[in-house]
Amino acid sequence: MFSIYREVAVNSIAEALDSSLKDGKARKKCCRALLILCGHFSSTGKIPTKTSILKQAGYDHDSLEVKLPGQQEEGQQSEVTISLEDEAKRGEEFLKKLLESLIGDGESPFLKSISRCLDCKHLDLVRACLMIVTWLSSSLSTLYGAGLHLPAFLSIISQLKGILENGELELKTLASLSLLNFSKISECKTLLKTMAEDIAPLLHGLVDVTWTAKQLHAIVSRENL
Template sequence: MKQDNEEEEAVEDWLAKLSASLVTDGKKSFLDSISQCLSCGYREMTKISLTTMVWFSSSLASVPDSEFQLPAFSVLISKLKENLENSEWIEHKILAATSLLNFSKIPDCMNIMLTMASEIAAPLSDLLEENRTAKELYALISQED
């Protein structure tokens, strides 16, 4: 059990350091670059970017009290919402919904989502029959069970 806790702490530390380097290193941040890719208009590039966002949002949500959670969400929310609302591909919408669900596990991010619940709920309602993640996020933001 002790080794499991040590391993878990090591993973959290690694995720925190990785998140920090992705958000702050270089002349142009990872978030700015991925944000541009989320709306580039190329199906595969957008899919890859959304898949990366699923991983990144999950990683950020698993690191307690990271100073990068809210800034990252603030940069990405409009692009994720745009893909959820306007993408012509169901897969893109589901990936965007999954990222938003991951971010909903961060209290500050969830508070922001609740302020725009009606904007997010409308496109999610189209996915309720297609995807359990969309159903779960819809229930969270519309305060339903």
């Protein structure tokens, strides 16, 4: 049942992205929605939980004791120990299901729409889609070191190379980071190495801007800058 809902949701996102190519109002909403989606996940692809947020605020313990409202009268406390390991596991399972829904069997309408948007002339939409690709590639490299359905990303990887060549500096930086994330997946790494002659020269001008360029260059060409 939930898989059907996820499929409907993914199709709706894809339709909204396609509409945003012609509709300025829809584009603004889509960009915001994409950024909100990215904001719900860390750069490593792990879902930031309440626990991790508390840790950022200095609440660093192996477990958290949560006091339930209305159950602390006469000095009595009800304590709930939250297992960080269980929480992380649930987060990872949720992320896997989300990725499976977005990617599908390689014919994902979401990825096709992202690909169309990356080729559009609207920089705000291109930037938002690049951020989604950065998150996707990071999540995939974390959860899938191998076994990725490569054809689903062939077009996007090619577009990232194009952005390295012709995009604005900020977009080039996002593209470089995305390609570096993809390079951590064995199938994508092999593909990128076949593109080394095209990609490596494009990274030279980014070395002073982002550390990703130097690392990506070393991976695809086996030469240090």
